[in-house]
Amino acid sequence: MQADVFVLIWSKEAAASKWVGTEVRAYLRRQVDDETLRIVPIVLDETPLPTMAADYKGFKAPSAKSISRIAAQICGSPSAAKLVRRLKERLHELTFDEGAKNDPLPYKRCPDCGESRFDRSSMTDPVRDDIYYLITCKKCGWSECSQ
Numbered sequence: 769m770q771a772d773v774f775v776l777i778w779s780k781e782a783a784a785s786k787w788v789g790t791e792v793r794a795y796l797r798r799q800v801d802d803e804t805l806r807i808v809p810i811v812l813d814e815t816p817l818p819t820m821a822a823d824y825k826g827f828k829a830p831s832a833k834s835i836s837r838i839a840a841q842i843c844g845s846p847s848a849a850k851l852v853r854r855l856k857e858r859l860h861e862l863t864f865d866e867g868a869k870n871d872p873l874p875y876k877r878c879p880d881c882g883e884s885r886f887d888r889s890s891m892t893d894p895v896r897d898d899i900y901y902l903i904t905c906k907k908c909g910w911s912e913c914s915q
């Protein structure tokens with residue numbers, strides 16, 4: 769997939785980079801054929817933008833904090849609900865082993881502290897003939913059980 773917005777992070781180091789120059793030229797070439805493509809320069813120091821990109825409206829970013837603010841202006845600020853959903857998805861990706869087919873508690877990391885060492889056990893209920901599985905984090909004591 770090709771981007772429809774090119775964010776050019778510009779500095780003395782970027783100006784000296786052949787790779788950055790190649791990327792800028794390639795995107796500008798695409799823009800000749802598709803005028804809907806946008807270029808957004810973010811200037812980190814006093815280095816002048818290349819002539820080909822100098823006419824584009826961009827941002828001056830004197831600090832790391834300002835880069836976050838600029839990113840929010842370019843991408844929009846996500847809603848709290850969207851952030852919570854994405855964080856929950858990411859926590860699931862980091863803690864569960866989706867490939868563990870026969871594991872009733874397929875944790876690879878503790879969802880509370882991030883530890884990867886667990887105690888695992890199982891026990892059988894003789895009356896119901898059910899097997900219960902238990903996993904406990906060796907670091908923080910978090911636990912989960914499953915039948």
